[in-house]
Amino acid sequence: MIKITEASDGVNYQAPNAGVSDAMWLTRNTTVTIVSEIDNSQRKDDKTMAEGVLDIDDNGFEAEVLQSDIPVLVDFWAPWCGPCKAIAPTVEQLAKDFSGQIKFTKCNVDDNPITPAKYGIRAIPTLIFFKGGEIADQITGMVAKAKLEETIKKLV
Template identity: 60%
Template sequence: MASEHVHAFTDDNFEKEVLQSDIPVLVDFWATWCAPCKAISPLIDSIAEEYQGRVKVGKVNVDDNPATPGKYGVRGIPTVILLKDGKVLDQVVGAIPKSQLEALIKKAL
């Protein structure tokens, strides 16, 4: 992960870091072998920096943390899910443009 503003979410910390967060959370479900995941990674980093303090941004490696993607029905990656107050507000699948990520975030702010 290139940006220090992007959190590493795991099966073990997801409840505390995401579901109990007092600000909206953008979660990127990804894997090291996924080319579209690599394509949107710089966008995720950029969003994390721009929305620092207003939105928590993090990633879940689906290979290392299989339980969490299963709970959220993640079948394809990258999947980006926006949560607020522990509830899913919206999600998108695939390599999407930054403008679409920002539109997603605006739903929570």
């Protein structure tokens, strides 16, 4: 959690699901002083991944994605991102529907900055589909389940 006081617009901000970089986004053009960052390690929702969706990090990306024998969907997301939360149930359902045919993974961009930077992630959610260690397709933003299914079926 970020707690901000002394904002130039006179408002004291508190962002329960945000990190330092998000505090700047939340306040836009407001000059702020960050007075404290509260440890979020006790929050359960940040690290809990749905059944069939693997949480990956910068260190495991090559092994889990680039060296995978089957196609891989990587969902680049953040816990504070509304559209990321909205698309998550669809991705989780597709993980069940296509179990064994494609590996479903999630990469938290706040916790793992190297991989998103390497792939030019500028907006989330971004879903990148890998096949044979190479990018096969990419979708950014909230899309219909049918569009995701169509993309997956081209890979399997």
